[in-house]
Amino acid sequence: MRYVSFLKDGKPCLGVREGKDIRVIGPVSLEQLLARGVDLNTYGREHATGETLDAAGIAYLPPLARPPKILCIGLNYADHTKESQYEQPDYPTIFLRVQTSLIAHQAPLVRPRVSDSLDFEGEIAVVMAKGGRHIDKEDALSHVAGYALFNEGSVREYQFKSPQWTVGKNFDGTGAFGPDLVTADELPPGARGLLLQTRLNGEVVQSASTDDMVFDVATLISVISEAMTLEPGDVIVTGTPSGIGWARTPRLMMQPGDVCEVIVEGLGTLRNPVVDERNA
Structure with missing residues (x-):
């Protein structure tokens, strides 16, 4: 899967890329998911909502904003x-x-x-x-x-x-x-x-x-x-x-x-x- 961190309504949000679209997951970070030990290979598929955004119009964030190291x-x-x-x-x-x-x-x-x-x-x-x-x-x-x-x-x-x-x-x-x-x-x-x-x-x-x-x-x-x-x-x-x-x-x-x-x-x-x- 391809995870994208971006701003939505001024707040950090996570989504998955599907072609030219971003399927919204919600206000959770990759840091949080990794700390919880979730399987990223399947998480996005199971938790993406029906909301999609045009990838060309989003404001990107680094995939992880505050990595431990x-x-x-x-x-x-x-x-x-x-x-x-x-x-x-x-x-x-x-x-x-x-x-x-x-x-x-x-x-x-x-x-x-x-x-x-x-x-x-x-x-x-x-x-x-x-x-x-x-x-x-x-x-x-x-x-x-x-x-x-x-x-x-x-x-x-x-x-x-x-x-x-x-x-x-x-x-x-x-x-x-x-x-x-x-x-x-x-x-x-x-x-x-x-x-x-x-x-x-x-x-x-x-x-x-x-x-x-x-x-x-x-x-x-x-x-x-x-x-x-x-x-x-x-x-x-x-x-x-x-x-x-x-x-x-x-x-x-x-x-x-x-x-x-x-x-x-x-x-x-x-x-x-x-x-x-x-x-x-």
Whole structure:
């Protein structure tokens, strides 16, 4: 199923996408459903009402507005590691994002007033259904609720001010997330073999198969859970392929008026315009 979070009468609402329509479920969040342990593969079918809305007219919200944790993976595509001039690590590069950085499909990516180095990073996000500690790799995919698209906008100037990337990865309005949460049963196991592309103003700037991940989804879940307890609703953002603007000559940073899209077969398109913070 394809779950969509949106505003209805000014309040958060959940629905399921069916073609060009959204069937309304009601004022419940995916965070609440996952915390209750419901089966998202069937819940939407059983609880959607007869009310439908035109998907083109809704105001989207991120699939999860306040995930318990947002864990991001750096350097998870070898070609991106090379263009970033790092050695390929033999352990996942893990860092955190904060909830206040999240924006929805069609909402503006905000270039901060303190920097002009806002860069694109098209990625796939994993949403956890079941938590746990020391999760076996062989069992890891059974803990996945579904997948969504993510554009991990990075303020490069601030990312590289110190060895820790945290600030450059957490500016408000830079983490585009959505538009749908697609349940795991609708995709290949671990979302493998899917074409991931990022387009800036219609031009393809990143293109790779999810098979190219250095650490696949099951490995990431298992390794992360060695250190910390994963919880229902946690989000793992799995890394970006090569083609980032910072690594180009000349550099290709996102500018006000640009439109950035992340497209993955089976997941859809995440589209966001770019604005200056001064005008947001």
